[in-house]
Amino acid sequence: MNMLDVNDLNVWFGSGRDRVDAVKHATFSVAQGESFGLVGESGSGKSTILRAITGLAPDWSGAITVEGKAIGHKRAKAFFKTVQMVFQDPYASLHPRHSVDQVLGETLQLHGFKDIDTRVVKLLEDVGLGTKFRFRYPHQLSGGQRQRVAIARALAPEPDLLLLDEPTSALDVSVQAEILNLLSDLRTEHNLTYVMVSHDLSVVGHMCDRLAVMKDGEIVEVLDVDVLRHMNAEHPYSRHLLEASL
Amino acid sequence: MSALLDVENLWVKFPSRHGVFDAVRGVSFTLGRERLGIVGESGSGKSMTGRAILRLIRPPGIVEADHIKLDGVNLLDKTEKEMRAVRGQRISMVMQDPKYSLNPVMTIGDQIIEAYRLHNKVSKSAAYKKSLEMLEAVSIRDPERVMRAYPHEMSGGMGQRIMIAMMLIPNPEILIADEPTSALDVSVQRQVLDIMDRLVKERGMGLIFISHDLNLVADFCDRVLIMYAGRIVEVCDADKLHEAKHPYTQGLLNSLPRLDAPRDRLEVLQRDPAWSEAPSVSGRV
Known part of the structure; x- marks a missing residue:
């Protein structure tokens, strides 16, 4: 059984004359334990696919299936225990007036956990922060540390599928390496499935097994990373992207 | 070759509640009619160096230098009004995000x-x-x-x-480009760089290209200054960046994922406190 199946997904914004079709007929599936990449330039609809899966883009049609269960427009509580998302900008995705403890504690409480205290400690250790960061506020953390907190928050409900929206594009290369290593470790430890959006082909090449290339809202090609490495992409746009990133 | 711009012992300081914070600590370099890259992580002082040249650092920030000479004239001696004739006219700056x-x-x-x-x-x-x-x-x-x-x-x-x-x-005689392409897609990035490259060559301008992207700088510039904690730790020719000697530069290069050389784990930069203590390397020609 696949972890995620997306079939003929359309996402649009606005209506009538102002309607923009952000994603058109997107179809792909991600196996259990796989790491799948979505690449393309800005405006190609890659982030919109993730937002449609989590329910942040309200207007969509087609079929989204997570662990064999079809997802409706209203999502059940259990859905958020299975699927979590990490956002691009750790400077914007954390509440500036909530301490790390509050961020994680509130998430755990919402998901109905009882042993919040021990779980917060465990989460912080999992993402390599340790307890001394527990009562800090976001402005007291560096970009990399903030992204670790955002990852801890996503891990709190013990999800199976993690959606990563450009998790390192706001970070320095040296910090990017730390976060990418952390994400690889967490995937093996927690047996996670990743769907990762990035405009950086080498990051996707490092992290993913398969990837989809998007252009103007459409998936133009789905290929294995090995094919990418050998520069054997078939679609001219994928080749163009490859050449530009070398 | 006479230098267009000559910066000697530049310091940028910000007084704070916990004492004075030195964003740039004694940086010296010259710029001829060439493409000079400045690379480093965020907080290494690369943008502050660019801004200090144009005297764009507002109080309480303090800019100190032995001299910042443009064609032999010290910019630090100019009045604010005279400075306005320099900005835009003789030295221009392209900022990171066109939206702002x-x-x-x-x-x-x-x-x-x-x-x-x-x-x-x-x-x-x-x-x-x-x-x-x-x-x-x-x-x-x-x-x-x-x-x-x-x-x-x-x-x-x-x-x-x-x-x-x-x-x-x-x-202008000098263009300072502060991360001009980091808000752009790879395919558009190339276009913008090509345009800048062509204009710099045609007009014989000096270009200071500030970026955190090592590969981009190695590709695009003639000479590179690598900054760490407000100091220049290494100066090298851009095409020899991959033979860089300083462990910081090597660490940065190794931490990049590469399509052609897949690895299970990326190397993480191990910082050595001695790097920020070592005196600044001169970027003079």
């Missing part, structure tokens, strides 16, 4: 014309013609439409090209 550097309530045409007429006494129609030429020079299709458009109607790549057009229209 263009005026949202003015058409692009009006902004470029304003920039041009501020420095040149010409008629409106002549300025309009010159602006059109400049937009064409940065490969903008249909420049007449763009002249009438507002910044929000432009994509990021177009916005950045418009900024470059605006900065180059007074024909």
Whole structure:
């Protein structure tokens, strides 16, 4: 059984004359334990696919299936225990007036956990922060540390599928390496499935097994990373992207 | 070769509650008619160096230097009014994000014309013609439409090209580009760089290219200064960046994922406190 199946997904914004079709007929599936990449330039609809899966883009049609269960427009509580998302900008995705403890504690409480205290400690250790960061506020953390907190928050409900929206594009290369290593470790430890959006082909090449290339809202090609490495992409746009990133 | 710009022992300081914070600590370099790259992580002082040259650091920030000489004239001795004749006219700066550097309530045409007429006494129609030429020079299709458009109607790549057009229209001797392409997609990035490259070559300008992207700088520049904690830790020719000796530079290079050389784990930079203690390397030619 696949972890995620997306079939003929359309996402649009606005209506009538102002309607923009952000994603058109997107179809792909991600196996259990796989790491799948979505690449393309800005405006190609890659982030919109993730937002449609989590329910942040309200207007969509087609079929989204997570662990064999079809997802409706209203999502059940259990859905958020299975699927979590990490956002691009750790400077914007954390509440500036909530301490790390509050961020994680509130998430755990919402998901109905009882042993919040021990779980917060465990989460912080999992993402390599340790307890001394527990009562800090976001402005007291560096970009990399903030992204670790955002990852801890996503891990709190013990999800199976993690959606990563450009998790390192706001970070320095040296910090990017730390976060990418952390994400690889967490995937093996927690047996996670990743769907990762990035405009950086080498990051996707490092992290993913398969990837989809998007252009103007459409998936133009789905290929294995090995094919990418050998520069054997078939679609001219994928080749163009490859050449530009070398 | 006589240097266009000569910076000696530049310090940028910010007094704070916990004592003075030194953002740039004693940096010296010269710039000829070349493409000089400055790389480093965020907080390494690379942007502050660029801003300090134009004296754009506002109080309480303090800029100190033995001299910042432009064609032999010390910029630090100039009054604020004289400085205004330098900014834009002789040294221009392209900032990181075009969204925040263009005026949202003015058409692009009006902004470029304003920039041009501020420095040149010409008629409106002549300025309009010159602006059109400049937009064409940065490969903008249909420049007449763009002249009438507002910044929000432009994509990021177009916005950045418009900024470059605006900065180059007074024909400056030096262009400081602070992360000009980091808000752009890879495919657009190349285009913008090619345009800058062509203009720098044609006009014989000096370019200071500030970026955190090592590969980009290695590709695009002639000479590279690597900054760490407010100091220059290494200076090298851009094509020899991959043979860099300093462990910081090597660490940065190794931490990049590479398509052609897959690895299970990326190398993580191990910082050595001695790096920030070592005196700054001179970037003089």
